[in-house]
Amino acid sequence: MAKQLITLTVNGARYETAVGPRTSLLSLLREGLELTGTKQACAEGECGACSVVLDGRLVMSCLIFAVEADGRQLTTIEGLSEGATLHPIQAAFVEHGAVQCGFCIPGMIMAASYLLDRNPNPTEEEIRHAIAGNLCRCTGYGKIIKAIAAAAGAG
Amino acid sequence: MKGTWVAGTRVTAIDAAEKTTGQTKYLQDLRLPGLLVGKVLRSPHPHARLRRVSAERARRVPGVRAVVTGADTPGIKFGIVIPDEWALAVDRVLYVGDEVAAVAAVDEEAAREALALIEVEYEPLPPVFDVEEALRPGAPRLHDDKPGNLATGFLIDRGDVDQAFRESDVLLGGTYRTQMQHQGNLEPICCMAEYAGGRLTLWGPLQSPFLARQYLLAKPLGLSEGQVRIIQTPVGGAFGGKLDEKHYLICALLALHAGRPVRLANSYAEELTTTRPRMPAILRIKSGWSKAGMLRAKQVEVLADNGAYSSLSPSILSSMAMRTDSLYRTPAARVDAKLVYTNNLPSGQMRGFGNPQATFAWESHIDEVAEALGMDPVELRLRNATEAGDVTVHGWEIASCGLKECIAKAAEGIGWKEQRANRVPNRGVGLACTIHVTSNKPFATSITGYEFDGSSALVKVEEDGQVFVATGEVDLGEGVTTTLALIAAEELGVPLAQVRVLQVDTDSVPYGLGTYASRTTFMGGHAVRLAAADAKRQLFELAADLLEANVADLEAREGRIAVRGAPERGIAVAEVARAGMSRGRPMIVGRGTYESQARMQDVTHKYGNQTLTYSFACQAVEVEVDPETGRVRVLRVVAAHDLGRAINPVGAEGQIEGGVVQAVGLALSEELQQREGRIRNPGFLDYKIPSVLDATRVESILVETIDPHGPYGAKGVAETAINPGAAAIANAVYHAVGVRVRELPLTAENVRAALGRADG
């Protein structure tokens, strides 16, 4: 099927690329742009592992067609840290032992950063709500909640 | 205890930062030139004869590089204890999802098109889905050499159970049922394989690279071990599911036929419908007690649903049928266990290896017994608890045991006395205990054929003092690399930041059995400790020269080697290593092999020590039940764990918290629902693993019994964490609303139905 030329800005860098009509934003990021930090787990919009921020909205990139990102701004996990310096949320995840296998973590951190951008001092309930769409099978979530709360406190 | 200064402190995982930035390269992030996409064609029938498989048209699809069917496989059956499975179906298919053929193509589209063009003629046969029906005479037979669909079974009688029952004041029976729980690892099973230069290389997130090399690949491919190389990739969750799978073999076959590298990755629907989830079972228990609440005898009959094929299931059956017999002092025990073929999805190992099923049954039963005796469940457990020094009914030698302390602490933590005395409507507390092995020698031997359970390690000190640790053990995310690094740091007296742990490559790291049976900290830990001590000895020899001191007078601390009591007469490890470069010691390499001395006296009758040490735990929970809907909420959990010694406390807590929440899923929401052999909930929307909204507050209490055999006294913790939760929750539900649910999961629907029956 015919490919379509789109332009988009990811983590501040502009990309121009041809995508098929059914290519997901997740595939574009991972395969087309080789930004593999965003993880693919269920690919059905049910786990949150592929979460990115698209024009200020938290989305599951496996559910969105790449063509829909035409002309838009994207932030992925690669856009959080600056060089070797971890983003405060990333640092808090490390510090609080919130990372086990790590597969859910990029998506989890994107959800946390989306929350803290809007609500710098969330309650525990608000934190739970913000990551309710992000499944983690390893940690039981306790240390993740603590890490996000700590990152908020520090910010 | 000797003065450890690194091990036992709260450190951050050494690989965590990379995981937060997305730089960790999982299998799905790797590329190879010429990489093909693999796909598998699966049976739509639960039971059918394969009349014809033709791949001619599929092979002609542009972009297709290989199509393999049963006819293209080496004709070696797959399966450890019972080889009952072909790489790809040859004459019959036995479950919905059974692998029939596979393709490799340049892209997804071509692969899909080719799959659709493989012609398969099936002749449907009558299926059987229920274990009890499958055992009946006249039931459809799944495997020609297995009459009665009995994959395996065993009967064990120790002590005089009948006599003990006759002498008991209280006899109680009960039937408990457990469901099929999926591992729910977020990273689906996947791998990449390439056949080049007469060798097979496989990249993937495996639980045991060396076992995989031997029995998942070399053996069924007719290769020798050295012809296979496994390059481990970071594991995105495993929980048992990545220990044993035909997936890797199929990918290897594709690579062999295509002459190009192939990636094979499950979709999540495939993950939930074709991999090997926790084995469901029916457990019929009978127990006899004295008036004073002492256990006289225990009898259990287990019917386990094997599904279509066996893989590791015979070992799971043993563990399910026997492990809880060593939790309390059990004078006499009878076990009658059967593993039954059905046309269901083959079941397998998930965290706990049969023990969560058994623990749900036995620890629910204990509460029922307590009620029958009119005794407090905590008191009953304390009276019967196994203790250090015991040799249990199956010959397990209990070297260290903090069970009583765990019970006391968990009960105290949940506020047992007050909560039992002052009832709040629809709220309840319950608890449950568990015992688990740290490693499992008979299991290792049954897979490898070698009388070996242990591990080996190399510790290499570079010229700049950087330390590399190489073992065959892998990290599934639980953080064992951090634990092993801590041990190396501890022995060598260097800061943790100076230590790195290599990713396993079977070509270059020493032999290890990998991660299962909560064994890695214990076995890998010992091996690394020995290897680091060997490296230290070499460093000390050099340092003694440089410092003009005696080796015996030296100590290593904080990255320096110095004369004991005279820190000014010291030298940095890095300087010692660099000096070694010019003194005939380029690169210090320490070697260590640890072999478990556990000995099972009678393997045939399953009598004797399975391993050197056993872990214990007690978890107490508080729940709230909505009497209208039947919905259960777990309000909090206090988990007291005897893990010997916490080398990596943050990691240990992480294991406990994660295990507890998986047990909440097992108890309340998770079940792969099969109807006529088809999984009806193949996605996270309907297969409900706990989200943060279902998760509960967990308070971990680490009980350190300093095991005499463990490295620094440590034993396993990963699996004890999931074992007792479901029973504790069922017991708390009983306390809250007075209904005893003997079947998992306790969904709102099931609890409401039970409440309805109690009313009516």
Ligand code: FES
């Ligand atoms: S991978 Fe997108 S939601 Fe699971």
Ligand code: FES
């Ligand atoms: S850390 Fe493994 S899924 Fe969250």
